[in-house]
Amino acid sequence: MALTSTLLLAGLERTINALLARDPAAPSRLTRLAGQRLLLRLKNPELALAIHYHPHGLDLLRPEGIADEAYDAVVELDAETAGALLGGASMERLMFQGRLGARGRLPLLEATRDLLLDLDLDWEGELARWLGDIPANSLAEGLRRLGRFGLRTREEFRADLSEYLVEEARLLPGRAQLEVMRDHLTELEVSADRLQARLARLHRRLAEQQAKRVAP
């Protein structure tokens, strides 16, 4: 078990460092952060993670036997808040809502988030390192064209499939038909409600008349 979590952390650390190595803006940010330590305490699931910055990336370690005071900043949050934070939610708002507890140097948390969210990978540059400038550019152009072709094909396929199912095979209703049918259903629902109310009123009136006839 100890090695499983160690393996996961090692994999995560390697991935992040590999990504940072391909971001032209990362070295200057890492130089500013080098030597600083951030402790993340996650609730549900219970997990503590120490991030140590160095000029070439970061080390992810499970803190053991190290007091919180030894870290530049300590952050306590749950998984949902971590997701919101990485999704770009305002740190101040999360703190005011009581979902994010932080002490120490708060700019370190902000810098960590910026470092991870603002990753801009120069993958063409990495290709050029292996293949040379011209082949890398041709390959990158080819991949971009392929990507655009993929997107266009996907859109066209979706439109063609929709047209076939709705117009030709008539297996599904079109959007306009669906809207009309929904309006009709709503109208029917309202009419049924009114009828039910009228019936209830008639039942009530009948019961009152029968009660008057029985009475002397």
Add this chain to the structure above:
Amino acid sequence: MSANPSSRDNQTTHFGYQEVPLEEKASRVADVFHSVAARYDVMNDLMSMGIHRLWKRLTVERAGVRPGHSVLDIAGGTGDLTLKFSRLVGPRGRVVLADINESMLRVGRDKLLDHGVGGNVEYVQANAECLPFPDNTFDCITIAFGLRNVTDKDAALRSMARVLKPGGRLLVLEFSKPPSPLLSKAYDEYSFRLLPKIGELVANDADSYRYLAESIRMHPDQETLKAMMEMAGLERVEYTNLTGGIVALHRGIKL
């Protein structure tokens, strides 16, 4: 490796499964490591399928090293632990990479320089049995896959306890005895049949890797090593079995 009590009168100790004169062991171990130094990292990766990196990573986590600490990495070999420690202690701290073997130390130094590690790392060729440092010098001492090659383990543990600061930690990462008989059997087959073949193919040196397997079997088991650490003056000694006990990480504190 500590001299076998029964054979101490004859001044012999074991070198793998062989009995050799006490003074001969260090030079024979040195020959093994001179021979494997250049391909040590590749062989480690091959033999352990890369798991040695996780064992070492766990050792770094358990070391609890902080910026400004002094760390001694004994038998540091090619500097895997030193590399991590040098980042953790920062420019105010220091890491001493010590190894008795000059070839290993040279490979380790070159590798660390290639990784841009320099300012806070020192290199010392030293025998673990008589460490050349004043008392109470280091906040943390590690010895990874080195203790079994030491001629007198008790003397080495006493020496480490001496140079450790009060409150400092000693971590011993070493091959050990898997408690499961099934795993033990499979491990024996791997060590004595496959390992020398890999050594022959990759490093053209089957004998050194046969010695490796034999020395692992001659190394004390988890409980014995724990008792040895306690005898050396360390307290709160505990160990964690890794990969089914093939390797154990012992940790003791000097109080």
